[in-house]
Amino acid sequence: MGRPPCCDKSNVKKGLWTEEEDAKILAYVAIHGVGNWSLIPKKAGLNRCGKSCRLRWTNYLRPDLKHDSFSPQEEELIIQCHRAIGSRWSSIARKLPGRTDNDVKNHWNTKLKKKLMKMGIDPVTHKPVSQVVLEFRNISGHGHENASFKTEPSNNSILTQSNSSAWETMRNTTMSHETYYNNSPMIFTNPASSEFQTTPFHFSNHSNHLLNGTTSSCSSSSSSASITQPNQGAQTPGTNFCWNDYLLSDPVLPQNSQTQVVGSSATSNLTFAQNEHHINSLAECSSHNNIDTNASGTSHSASSFVDEILDKDQEMLSQFPQLLNDFDY
DNA sequence: AAGTCACTCAACCGCAGGACG
DNA sequence: GCGTCCTGCGGTTGAGTGACT
Structure with a gap:
């Protein structure tokens, strides 16, 4: 009833x-x-x-609402927050005085998402699209270099957004890393290196990191909000990067269930944004693609996985109590 | 000038969680 | 513990509008 x-x-x-x-x-x-x-x-x-x-x-x-357009600073903050916590619009809106969750959500859907896609960033994962493509290829079993796309992805990533042109583009061309390198120089922090940089979108050329109080302050090793992907070495071009590797090396997962521990630095450098990002990625991965994380070689049950997340959550909060002030979750 | 398309954003919908009796 | 009510939230819809042909 x-x-x-x-x-x-x-x-x-x-x-x-x-x-x-x-x-x-x-x-x-x-x-x-x-x-x-x-x-x-x-x-x-x-x-x-x-x-x-x-x-x-x-x-x-409400009298305290702003009705003017979003400033670049506000837009940056939205993007940073979205990367950190996903589409929790009310939490993001609380960071922006005078803006409502509806405002933020609409602005994201109509402007910021497109802006990111133009820059070669997948607005869902905040990863370079080329990396998302590689991951999708591996997930869908088209891992070899010249594989053509035969099936369309089923998640909400850039590949399935209403922006079908992005999908068409990727389906009809084999996206080279150079293409993305040239199209979105902001993503790649090491242009001189031939190594494919997988650092997700990062306003590295902005001097004001608006989220210093959230992501940056949570990092134990870096003052920037950039994220170092786990198992980065597996993501160089030409290597068989596998989404499962991404899961297996996830710092959220139980260490003893990881077939290959990435190294202590991967865990010690863990930021709040990373954890949130990975949790979101895992959730999306399993819910949208019906990928069973247990099938990826891990032996933990669903409940222990949740427990593990909660434990890590507690651990983070004890180390970074300021998180409690920054985001309600 | 008229028709079509794309975009924006206000508003709606359904669900979840908390408060309360 | 249970049912009801209220509020908050995120996803979605569709009317209005401007750009384009």
Whole structure:
């Protein structure tokens, strides 16, 4: 038995709000304040669902909201936060005074995602698209160099976004690392090296790291927010980088279940962003691609995996208590 | 000028979790 | 412990609008 609707939807108005309706809400809130939104429509004389009133207030009418466009600093902060915690828009919005989760979400979906894709960054994983392509190839069994794409991926990564042109581009061309190197120089921090750099998107040419209080302060080894991928050596071009390797070397996973321990530095350099990123990656990997992490050679059960994440979570929080102030999770 | 397409963003929907009786 | 109500959240939709043909 499902929950009854919050209101009689057949008798409430839907759609855009009129100035008159806005004025009613503003007048009511000015006198009584916010709270108990289910009663507000009746008391304020509105033929609207309480939920709709609350949304109108929180997303548009609140006096502390900004209605101007996003600044470059705000955009940078959104990208950094998204890389760290994924699509937790309310948490990200709390970092941006005057912005709502809806604002942030819309801005991400309409502007920032495209901006990243233009730069050759997969907006879901925040990895260079070339790396995502390599991983997909391995997952889908098209690991050899000249394999053509035969099946489309099923996750929400750049390969399946509404931006089908990106997919078409990649399907029709074998993406060379040089292509991405040339198209997105910001990604690759070592242009002189012939080694393929896998450092995800990083505003390295910005002097102000807006997230110093979050990602950077959490790093025990670096002042930048750049992320060093685990098992980096396996990701050089021409080698058979495998998504499973990525999982197996994940610092979140139990060490004794990893067939190959990457090295203590990989764990000691672990940042908050890394952990979040990996957890998100794992979740996406398993949910979107139906990849069973147990099938990757690990022997832990699902519950022990969750326990492991929680343990690591506790460990991180004890080491970096400031996280509690930065993100609610 | 008219039609089509792409984009933006306000609003809706359904679910989850917390508070409370 | 259970049911109900309220609120918060993230994903999705669709009306409005401007750009393009």
